[in-house]
Amino acid sequence: xxxxxxxxxxxxxxxxxxxxxxxxxxxxxxxxxxxxxxxxxxxxxxxxxxxxxxxxxxxxxxxxxxxxxxxxxxxxxxxxxxxxxxxxxxxxxxxxxxxxxxxxxxxxxxxxxxxxxxxxxxxxxxxxxxxxxxxxxxxxxxxxxxxxxxxxxxxxxxxxxxxxxxxxxxxxxxxxxxxxxxxxxxxxxxxxxxxxxxxxxxxxxxxxxxxxxxxxx
Amino acid sequence: xxxxxxxxxxxxxxxxxxxxxxxxxxxxxxxxxxxxxxxxxxxxxxxxxxxxxxxxxxxxxxxxxxxxxxxxxxxxxxxxxxxxxxxxxxxxxxxxxxxxxxxxxxxxxxxxxxxxxxxxxxxxxxxxxxxxxxxxxxxxxxxxxxxxxxxxxxxxxxxxxxxxxxxxxxxxxxxxxxxxxxxxxxxxxxxxxxxxxxxxxxxxxxxxxxxxxxxxxxxxxxxxxxxxxxxxxxxxxxxx
Numbered sequence: 001x002x003x004x005x006x007x008x009x010x011x012x013x014x015x016x017x018x019x020x021x022x023x024x025x026x027x028x029x030x031x032x033x034x035x036x037x038x039x040x041x042x043x044x045x046x047x048x049x050x051x052x053x054x055x056x057x058x059x060x061x062x063x064x065x066x067x068x069x070x071x072x073x074x075x076x077x078x079x080x081x082x083x084x085x086x087x088x089x090x091x092x093x094x095x096x097x098x099x100x101x102x103x104x105x106x107x108x109x110x111x112x113x114x115x116x117x118x119x120x121x122x123x124x125x126x127x128x129x130x131x132x133x134x135x136x137x138x139x140x141x142x143x144x145x146x147x148x149x150x151x152x153x154x155x156x157x158x159x160x161x162x163x164x165x166x167x168x169x170x171x172x173x174x175x176x177x178x179x180x181x182x183x184x185x186x187x188x189x190x191x192x193x194x195x196x197x198x199x200x201x202x203x204x205x206x207x208x209x210x211x212x213x214x215x216x217x
Numbered sequence: 218x219x220x221x222x223x224x225x226x227x228x229x230x231x232x233x234x235x236x237x238x239x240x241x242x243x244x245x246x247x248x249x250x251x252x253x254x255x256x257x258x259x260x261x262x263x264x265x266x267x268x269x270x271x272x273x274x275x276x277x278x279x280x281x282x283x284x285x286x287x288x289x290x291x292x293x294x295x296x297x298x299x300x301x302x303x304x305x306x307x308x309x310x311x312x313x314x315x316x317x318x319x320x321x322x323x324x325x326x327x328x329x330x331x332x333x334x335x336x337x338x339x340x341x342x343x344x345x346x347x348x349x350x351x352x353x354x355x356x357x358x359x360x361x362x363x364x365x366x367x368x369x370x371x372x373x374x375x376x377x378x379x380x381x382x383x384x385x386x387x388x389x390x391x392x393x394x395x396x397x398x399x400x401x402x403x404x405x406x407x408x409x410x411x412x413x414x415x416x417x418x419x420x421x422x423x424x425x426x427x428x429x430x431x432x433x434x435x436x437x438x439x440x441x442x443x444x445x446x447x448x449x450x451x452x453x454x455x456x457x
Binding site: 121139 | 291296306318367370
């Protein structure tokens with residue numbers, strides 16, 4: 001093993017952090033927004049919406065993420081009539097995929113809120129929307145924070161598969177350096193270290209937020 | 218004030234209420250007693266439509282609340298309810314709990330709601346707890362906050378669903394005292410309870426239920442001296 005030979009390439013690999021973070025952040029936020037919407041469909045009273053949200057979740061959880069990514073990227077001319085760029089395809093597929101998982105997390109979180117809370121709000125004449133916003137969601141969010149953080153960590157690690165459609169994230173850059181130097185172990189281990197440190201930072205951030213939220217208990 | 222005619226309620230195949238007929242006058246305090254599973258709570262919960270009656274008619278004030286056109290939110294903002302397990306909002310302060318519904322349902326201003334909230338907390342003896350979170354309170358204190366929260370909507374009727382059943386014995390009195398002083402203000406109240414002493418002292422009328430039926434209604438003094446039905450006699454023998 002000779003790490004010296006990849007030292008000049010380290011800044012190049014490190015620049016991939018930004019690419020990875022951008023994909024994860026935008027996809028995470030989009031996925032969260034779609035996830036909230038889907039979770040409302042799931043607990044709502046409109047049968048069609050419930051059916052749609054359940055079907056959506058079933059399909060996105062039941063097929064490989066890499067397949068969804070490749071369909072969105074390589075089949076985009078057939079799907080949308082234009083070739084979308086790899087970066088957009090990566091964000092889109094990750095957002096759609098994580099929305100399925102996040103909607104399940106939120107649904108479970110909402111349903112775990114004591115039934116009495118809902119009844120107390122109803123008994124005061126509070127309309128459904130306000131009850132959800134002021135009473136149920138704030139309590140549900142606290143329940144789901146650990147699971148949500150987990151999903152975000154998974155997303156960060158799994159984002160490495162965007163390398164298959166050529167997005168130059170950390171993974172892709174490490175691979176490029178490896179083929180350049182005819183030595184894969186060192187750049188790949190370096191990439192592994194970067195991912196691990198990112199996950200550690202996220203884990204600590206999650207614990208910190210959780211601790212702060214628990215103060216009101 | 219409240220008129221119930223031919224009220225039935227089933228959960229699936231289980232018939233919980235069978236042909237309930239009752240009338241509650243303005244300012245009257247009615248206590249509902251009976252064995253567990255007799256349908257007392259379900260009866261109470263039908264009155265603010267937390268349970269939807271299977272059939273029958275309920276009129277509150279001038280509104281036929283069981284009519285399909287009637288908006289349950291309007292009814293619930295006029296009928297206060299206190300639950301066995303308090304159901305305070307844990308993420309809001311005590312004052313926040315009390316002012317939430319006036320602010321969000323009635324559109325009261327913050328200043329007015331706070332003023333009303335503080336008055337109500339003073340009435341239930343918890344002025345010093347206004348800025349605490351519910352988890353810092355004892356059961357009795359929680360239930361008094363819950364009473365203040367329901368009163369903040371200035372209801373015409375108050376429903377109490379076993380308000381002292383989840384409390385440690387030493388906290389029962391403080392809650393009953395608040396309810397007694399509320400009864401003295403002329404509030405129309407309907408109370409499901411196992412506190413027979415309280416029923417005898419405060420109730421204008423006792424309703425005895427068993428197996429989903431309204432078996433007997435009577436003046437509390439007569440009822441506790443000598444109930445006219447055998448089922449009520451059996452019940453009283455067990456609990457007194």
